[in-house]
Structure formats: structure tokens, C-alpha cells
Amino acid sequence: DVKVTQSSRYLVKRTGEKVFLECVQDMDHENMFWYRQDPGLGLRLIYFSYDVKMKEKGDIPEGYSVSREKKERFSLILESASTNQTSMYLCASSKMDTEAFFGQGTRLTVV
Amino acid sequence: RKEVEQDPGPFNVPEGATVAFNCTYSNSASQSFFWYRQDCRKEPKLLMSVYSSGNEDGRFTAQLNRASQYISLLIRDSKLSDSATYLCVVNEGGVTGGGNKLTFGTGTQLKVEL
Numbered sequence: 481d482v483k484v485t486q487s488s489r490y491l492v493k494r495t496g497e498k499v500f501l502e503c504v505q506d507m508d509h510e511n512m513f514w515y516r517q518d519p520g521l522g523l524r525l526i527y528f529s530y531d532v533k534m535k536e537k538g539d540i541p542e543g544y545s546v547s548r549e550k551k552e553r554f555s556l557i558l559e560s561a562s563t564n565q566t567s568m569y570l571c572a573s574s575k576m577d578t579e580a581f582f583g584q585g586t587r588l589t590v591v
Numbered sequence: 592r593k594e595v596e597q598d599p600g601p602f603n604v605p606e607g608a609t610v611a612f613n614c615t616y617s618n619s620a621s622q623s624f625f626w627y628r629q630d631c632r633k634e635p636k637l638l639m640s641v642y643s644s645g646n647e648d649g650r651f652t653a654q655l656n657r658a659s660q661y662i663s664l665l666i667r668d669s670k671l672s673d674s675a676t677y678l679c680v681v682n683e684g685g686v687t688g689g690g691n692k693l694t695f696g697t698g699t700q701l702k703v704e705l
Contacts, residue, residue: 511691520599522697523635523678536692570634572693577682579625580693582634 482507486571486583493590499558501586503571509581511574512554514538514546516567517585523570529554530576561590594618595681597696604703608669612699614679615661622691623682624655626664628675629698635678638664669703676700 487502505512511530515523515538525538527546535546543565547555554573558565566589572580597614604610616624624641639646641653641662652665666673679696 513693515695520697523695525692525694528692530691538692539694574691574693577623577691579637579640580680582636585634 482509482573482581484571484573484581484583486569486586488586489584491586491588493558493561493588495562495590497558497561497590499561499588499590501556501558501569501571501588503554503556503573503583504552505554505573505581506552507573507575507581508551509573509575510551511576511580512548513572513574513580514544514554514556515570515572516540516565517570518567526556561588563590566590593696594683594694595679595696597677597679597699599697599699601700601702604669604701606669606671606703606705608703609665609667610669610701611666612664612677612679612701613661614663614696615659616679616681616694617660618681618683619657619660620684621681622684624662625680625682626651626653626662627678627680627695629678630675635695638677666701669701671703671705674701674703 513528571583574580626638627635629635676698683692
């Protein structure tokens with residue numbers, strides 16, 4: 481079975497802190513994704529990556545950056561957390577042209 | 592215009608009913624399509640892929656209409672356990688340098704009642 485693991489289920493951070501969300505997949509997938517999910521807005525793509533050190537902006541990249549130094553790991557970075565970044569963050573991975581598998585999600589609260 | 596649009600519902604149906612969801616997409620170059628199911632406070636999980644010829648998996652049937660740019664999901668003989676949010680997903684294909692951009696609709700909520 482594909483496994484996508486996110487480092488934390490719940491996280492509380494203060495405004496202005498630098499926040500790292502980590503995601504690891506064990507199936508040698510080329511693509512990895514970071515989404516946030518908010519009520520009424522669905523899943524919105526923040527960034528995705530199709531290879532080591534390669535990244536593409538999604539629909540809402542502002543305030544975020546990503547890092548993919550190894551194929552299995554994709555990190556989402558909030559440079560200076562703000563309250564409007566309180567959300568559920570979902571990581572996913574996929575092989576090219578196939579379905580994506582999700583991690584269990586990280587519920588981030590910025591206070 | 593949103594890239595992938597779904598009616599948010601909720602669709603409240605009695606057990607045993609047949610229910611259909613549609614999803615429209617704006618990018619005609621989209622390459623592959625999926626339906627996902629998401630239960631409350633859980634991550635989305637693949638329900639089925641959608642092929643041009645249509646495909647069926649038990650009580651679930653998915654169809655793709657490329658000319659009109661929509662996909663559909665039909666659920667027959669609804670069960671209480673089908674209550675969930677159903678997400679339409681479109682692979683918008685390669686971007687500069689490769690990769691797939693997977694775009695989700697906002698989801699359609701289904702409630703199956705006794």
C-alpha cells in the first residue's frame with residue numbers, strides 16, 4: 481500500500497513564526513503536492529513538485545515556499561505564519577498521469 | 592470561472608435511491624479525471640478513475656464527456672455508508688518541465704437517509 485505520512489496531525493503556532501510541514505511518501509512517486517482545505521473553498525493547490533529540486537506554483541502560493549531535496553520528501557514552509565493560514569494542510573503524491581494518494585492531513589492553527 | 596466546478600449540495604436522498612453528480616472543467620487540454628470520496632475530518636481517497644469509454648465499479652458509474660467538458664458520477668441503490676463528500680479531480684497535464692497539476696472541485700455533499 482502507498483503510504484504518505486505527514487509529520488504532525490495538529491499544530492499550533494504563533495503569528496510570525498516560521499513553520500515547517502513535512503511530508504514523506506514511500507512509493508517512489510515523481511509528483512508531490514501540497515493543498516490546503518477550507519470550508520466552502522475545497523482543496524486548493526499551493527505548490528507541487530515533479531522531481532527533486534523542481535517545483536511549480538499552484539493556485540495560492542503566496543506566503544508559502546517548498547523544498548524537495550529528496551524524492552520521497554516534500555516540505556511546505558510558512559515563512560512568517562499569519563492567522564489567515566490557519567487551515568487543514570494535505571500532502572499528496574502520485575506517479576505521472578495517475579491518481580494521487582493523500583496523507584492524513586495537518587490541522588494548523590495560527591494564533 | 593473556476594477551473595473545476597461542482598454543485599456543493601447537499602444532496603439528501605433516501606436509502607436505495609439513485610443519485611448523480613456532475614462536474615465541469617474549463618481546461619480542454621485536461622488529460623485524466625478522477626472521483627474521490629472524503630469523509631468528515633478524513634483525507635480524500637480515490638473512488639474511481641474516469642475513462643473516455645465510461646467505467647463501472649459495482650454501484651458506481653463514471654462517465655466523461657470531452658466535447659462538453661464534464662464528468663459525471665452515478666450511484667445506484669444508495670447506502671447510508673455512501674454519505675460523504677464527493678470530489679471531482681482533473682489532471683491538467685504537464686506544465687513546463689513536466690509534472691501533473693491536479694485540480695480539485697469544491698466537492699458535492701451527499702447525505703443518504705433512512
